[in-house]
Amino acid sequence: MSGPATPDAYFEAMYRDAPDPWRLAERWYERRKYDLTVAALPLPRYRRAFEPACSVGELTHRLARRCDSVLACDRVGSAVETARHRTRDLAHVEIRRMLLPEQWPEGSFDLIVLSEFLYYLHDTALDRLLELAVRSLEPDGTLVTVHWDHPVAEHLTTGAGIARRVAALPGLALLADHREEDFVLQIHQRTGPEGRRPSSVAAREGLV
Numbered sequence: 001m002s003g004p005a006t007p008d009a010y011f012e013a014m015y016r017d018a019p020d021p022w023r024l025a026e027r028w029y030e031r032r033k034y035d036l037t038v039a040a041l042p043l044p045r046y047r048r049a050f051e052p053a054c055s056v057g058e059l060t061h062r063l064a065r066r067c068d069s070v071l072a073c074d075r076v077g078s079a080v081e082t083a084r085h086r087t088r089d090l091a092h093v094e095i096r097r098m099l100l101p102e103q104w105p106e107g108s109f110d111l112i113v114l115s116e117f118l119y120y121l122h123d124t125a126l127d128r129l130l131e132l133a134v135r136s137l138e139p140d141g142t143l144v145t146v147h148w149d150h151p152v153a154e155h156l157t158t159g160a161g162i163a164r165r166v167a168a169l170p171g172l173a174l175l176a177d178h179r180e181e182d183f184v185l186q187i188h189q190r191t192g193p194e195g196r197r198p199s200s201v202a203a204r205e206g207l208v
Contacts, residue, residue, distance in 0.1 A: 024055060038066060041111070041142060046110050047110050048108070048111070049067040049071070049110070050072075051115070053073070053115065054073060054074050056086065057082065060087055073096045075098065101121075101132055114144065116147055117147075119147055119159075120154065130166065134190070140190055142189055145188075160184055173198055
């Protein structure tokens, strides 16, 4: 199957009952995870970032502080409207309603953030989305994956399962692997010509 495993009706019902159904803006767990995600980015600044499944824009707002341009999207209309409202003062942030992987955006990115999203996809759609992400990532660009690592009825895999899938992709080098009981956060970087591994953060500043 090519599309998401979880039907639109599931998400529409979640957002119909509450504007922020996962309480992303309230829970310390979520706020800490977002802060760790942004802190793990290896570059101080990015040119163009893409954040699929942005929900109500909590992580989007944090990414905007580190990026010249951010394109974020979600499949649920009400989530898109909330994210647009929360980022209304950020002219360099664009929020779209998109269904992925079918509506992948044009152009390239030096940062792609896949957060709490991939476990909703069937294998075929997951493989296609990861292929598009790597293809869209500029040389030395950063790919972030961060996902809940407990079994959930609506999830087809876990954070650890996603980490295994990403590890099998060609053209990526693992820079950081942060694992807690609840989630897995990984940072990959697009390898250069002939598979050249990227320099570490310390090496780029001449420390090693």
